Amino acid sequence: MLGFLIQRLLQAAAVMVVISALVFVGVFAIGNPIDVLIAPDAPQDIRLDTIARYGFDQPLWRQYLNFVSSLVLGNFGRSFVFNMPVLDLILSRLPATLELTLAALIGATAIGVPLGMYAGYRPHALGSRIVMGLSVLGFSVPTFWIGLLLIMAFAVELGWLPAGGRGDTVAVLGVQWSILTLNGWTHLLLPALTLSLFRMALMIRLTRAGMREAMMSDYVRFARAQGLSDGKVIFGHVLKNISIPLVTVFGLELAATLAFAVVTETIFSWPGLGKLIIDSIQSLDRPVMVAYLMLVAFLFIMINFTVDIAYAALDPRVRSGRS
Amino acid sequence: MTAALEVRGLKTHFFTRDGVVKAVDGVDLTIAPGRVLGLVGESGSGKSVTGLSVLGLIDPPGRIVEGSVRLEGQELVGLNREAARRVRGRKIAMIFQDPMMTLNPVLRVDTQMFMALRAHEPVPKDAARQQALAALGRVGLPDPEQCLTAYPHQLSGGMRQRVAIAIALLHSPSVIVADEPTTALDVSIQGQILQEMQRLSADTGVALVWITHDLAVVSSLAHDIAVMYAGRIVEQGPAEDVLAAPRHPYTRGLLDSVPGEAQPGKKLAQIPGSIPALVDLPPGCAFRARCSRADSACETMPEIADLGGARAVRCFHPLEGR
Numbered sequence: 001m002l003g004f005l006i007q008r009l010l011q012a013a014a015v016m017v018v019i020s021a022l023v024f025v026g027v028f029a030i031g032n033p034i035d036v037l038i039a040p041d042a043p044q045d046i047r048l049d050t051i052a053r054y055g056f057d058q059p060l061w062r063q064y065l066n067f068v069s070s071l072v073l074g075n076f077g078r079s080f081v082f083n084m085p086v087l088d089l090i091l092s093r094l095p096a097t098l099e100l101t102l103a104a105l106i107g108a109t110a111i112g113v114p115l116g117m118y119a120g121y122r123p124h125a126l127g128s129r130i131v132m133g134l135s136v137l138g139f140s141v142p143t144f145w146i147g148l149l150l151i152m153a154f155a156v157e158l159g160w161l162p163a164g165g166r167g168d169t170v171a172v173l174g175v176q177w178s179i180l181t182l183n184g185w186t187h188l189l190l191p192a193l194t195l196s197l198f199r200m201a202l203m204i205r206l207t208r209a210g211m212r213e214a215m216m217s218d219y220v221r222f223a224r225a226q227g228l229s230d231g232k233v234i235f236g237h238v239l240k241n242i243s244i245p246l247v248t249v250f251g252l253e254l255a256a257t258l259a260f261a262v263v264t265e266t267i268f269s270w271p272g273l274g275k276l277i278i279d280s281i282q283s284l285d286r287p288v289m290v291a292y293l294m295l296v297a298f299l300f301i302m303i304n305f306t307v308d309i310a311y312a313a314l315d316p317r318v319r320s321g322r323s
Numbered sequence: 324m325t326a327a328l329e330v331r332g333l334k335t336h337f338f339t340r341d342g343v344v345k346a347v348d349g350v351d352l353t354i355a356p357g358r359v360l361g362l363v364g365e366s367g368s369g370k371s372v373t374g375l376s377v378l379g380l381i382d383p384p385g386r387i388v389e390g391s392v393r394l395e396g397q398e399l400v401g402l403n404r405e406a407a408r409r410v411r412g413r414k415i416a417m418i419f420q421d422p423m424m425t426l427n428p429v430l431r432v433d434t435q436m437f438m439a440l441r442a443h444e445p446v447p448k449d450a451a452r453q454q455a456l457a458a459l460g461r462v463g464l465p466d467p468e469q470c471l472t473a474y475p476h477q478l479s480g481g482m483r484q485r486v487a488i489a490i491a492l493l494h495s496p497s498v499i500v501a502d503e504p505t506t507a508l509d510v511s512i513q514g515q516i517l518q519e520m521q522r523l524s525a526d527t528g529v530a531l532v533w534i535t536h537d538l539a540v541v542s543s544l545a546h547d548i549a550v551m552y553a554g555r556i557v558e559q560g561p562a563e564d565v566l567a568a569p570r571h572p573y574t575r576g577l578l579d580s581v582p583g584e585a586q587p588g589k590k591l592a593q594i595p596g597s598i599p600a601l602v603d604l605p606p607g608c609a610f611r612a613r614c615s616r617a618d619s620a621c622e623t624m625p626e627i628a629d630l631g632g633a634r635a636v637r638c639f640h641p642l643e644g645r
Contacts, residue, residue, distance in 0.1 A: 221380065221425075224411070226412035232438065
């Protein structure tokens with residue numbers, strides 16, 4: 001296990017180095033931020049001075065080396081637009097996205113997995129057909145449209161819930177959380193629901209497929225031949241078997257939603273990372289883009305790593321394959 | 324003496340979109356305690372469905388449409404779900420073909436055995452452990468302690484099948500239905516398991532229904548044989564007699580296709596064609612299209628006829644006995 005950990009950490013470090021180079025070159029190729037940073041009618045000497053101050057006159061490789069050397073010291077640079085350290089900027093936005101994503105994904109799993117289990121256990125029942133029909137909707141209807149529809153219904157027409165923003169927050173350990181206030185929850189509900197519908201549909205279909213396959217397997221037939229009730233067969237035997245693909249998809253979706261909840265955050269003016277990155281791309285705020293993309297890569301690596309550990313906990317064959 | 328298991332006129336049909344599949348269409352079986360019945364047939368003959376029907380494990384679109392299954396005198400057909408569940412695993416057990424698949428890959432052996440035990444009685448953990456160890460010892464596993472804490476993938480195929488048999492034995496059932504349990508194993512392991520089962524059945528008085536397509540297995544194990552074809556029994560009787568002098572052309576064909584009997588270098592005899600599709604089977608003997616002795620009489624279904632000596636055959640033109 002220790003060898004596995006070290007191996008994975010080295011892999012992660014290598015991936016991060018490659019990502020940093022790719023991202024830096026990619027962002028460099030998008031365009032020169034100097035035209036965004038200063039007014040077009042600024043005098044030439046101010047223009048040159050600004051270029052020199054940000055190091056835009058250096059060749060690409062030198063700029064990259066400067067970036068990496070300050071990165072090693074824990075310095076991601078300063079945002080051109082907000083004029084504050086990038087790390088602080090991102091960390092101030094991260095909790096909003098984190099709580100939105102977790103609420104959406106945990107909700108999707110808590111509802112989707114039981115529904116999928118039912119649909120797989122009784123595939124021909126009317127309830128199952130309804131669940132499957134709705135899951136097709138969840139898959140095919142675009143997120144922005146669902147979000148707008150929810151705003152129309154619950155914020156505009158009924159007036160039950162706010163249409164956007166984050167609401168009241170409470171500081172815990174210097175981080176602002178809105179899940180700790182009732183008002184925060186009313187703001188969280190609609191964007192979380194919007195974000196969760198697709199994931200819920202995914203969980204339903206995945207669970208159902210696993211369930212149907214498992215119910216026809218020999219070990220289930222054998223368990224039933226032992227006189228186990230259906231409940232014990234499902235919760236004692238099947239659930240652990242079908243949870244392996246569920247954990248994988250949960251991890252991938254968690255990372256993807258954290259990184260790219262852009263559309264939902266924009267519609268609900270949720271002050272999260274998605275909005276930050278869109279704004280940064282528009283204003284060519286290079287340090288923010290680079291730091292953000294590296295953070296996303298880091299999140300993916302960490303989540304995949306956790307998923308691998310969860311695998312080993314769930315499946316003894318994975319465990320022994322490693323030792 | 325009451326029979327351990329008595330099946331009368333059992334019909335299990337599957338109601339599919341393409342029509343009614345009469346997988347089992349009027350099967351009679353009787354088996355006494357401590358005896359081994361070999362249920363022989365090709366794939367698709369309905370032997371596995373017969374086994375599953377006896378345990379009440381037929382799922383929609385299939386269902387038992389007619390007939391009776393009596394376990395030590397108790398009628399099983401028509402029991403409600405809960406009553407049927409209480410019989411399964413306690414009075415009648417089943418083991419399956421592939422030992423790779425019948426044990427849950429992600430649960431330890433002890434977890435699976437405790438669940439099987441507690442399906443029928445609340446057993447404290449220590450007692451459950453003792454019972455599990457005893458069952459594992461009874462099937463000839465060399466190190467029950469170690470086996471108990473192992474995961475299935477850490478055991479060999481033969482050991483896994485022994486664990487499955489131990490689980491089937493946990494509640495000392497009166498009947499075990501074994502659906503090709505040795506087919507997936509090496510020949511040497513197969514021999515050991517057969518011997519073990521023979522000993523268990525003699526010692527404990529458990530009646531075995533041994534479902535197989537392998538006549539060699541049957542000849543070394545079974546007291547009686549029932550040969551199935553297209554959902555019906557076509558011949559039955561004491562194993563020695565049936566194997567020595569089969570009366571049904573199909574049984575003869577099966578025996579002729581066993582390589583052991585053949586001469587080296589000579590082409591192996593085979594039954595032409597394959598088992599017919601069971602959807603909307605035409606009336607008459609289902610074997611007649613593959614049978615050299617068939618004539619117009621075979622267009623009606625022959626009844627199973629008693630030949631004396633506990634033998635019976637379903638054929639208008641049976642082969643001569645020796």
